[in-house]
Amino acid sequence: MKALDYADSLMKREGKQRVAMNEATFRKVNEGMEVGQDPSGLLTFVCECGRLGCNKLIQLTRAEYEAIRQNPRRFAILDGHEIPEVEGIVERHDRYVVVEKAGDPEAEIVEHTDPRRPLD
Ligand SMILES: [Zn+2]
Numbered sequence: 001m002k003a004l005d006y007a008d009s010l011m012k013r014e015g016k017q018r019v020a021m022n023e024a025t026f027r028k029v030n031e032g033m034e035v036g037q038d039p040s041g042l043l044t045f046v047c048e049c050g051r052l053g054c055n056k057l058i059q060l061t062r063a064e065y066e067a068i069r070q071n072p073r074r075f076a077i078l079d080g081h082e083i084p085e086v087e088g089i090v091e092r093h094d095r096y097v098v099v100e101k102a103g104d105p106e107a108e109i110v111e112h113t114d115p116r117r118p119l120d
Helices: 003-035 062-069 106-112
Strands: 042-046 058-063 076-079 087-092 097-101
Touching: 003 042, 003 062, 003 106, 042 062, 058 062, 058 076, 062 076, 062 106, 097 106
Parallel strands: none
Antiparallel strands: 042 058, 076 097, 087 097
16 A cells, blocks of 8 residues: 555544544533433434534434434434435434444444443
8 A cells, every 4th residue: 555545544534533533522412411401392402413613403302312322323413414424324304314323433433432331
């Protein structure tokens, strides 16, 4: 492999890791936001996309949010905020879409940072 190709692939790998870390951070924020809200209506969360500087809000019912949190690889984001290189859309809703991580190392990162992950 040429040095330049190597640098390129390394940067791509680091970029993917950064995206996964951003998403993991927003998930943690949302776990805190869920607790403080009336569970009967629409709850407000931050978009869990990995884009730098995204501070958009999304609304989900508690049940919708809980369904996503059942899978550590899934995140709720605004339509159009997905990053096709690192995730695929698995569900489309009016207010949000659900993306799922498939590749390594992102899938591993988001699984290990899952706040609901049982302790070993
Ligand atoms: Zn976003």
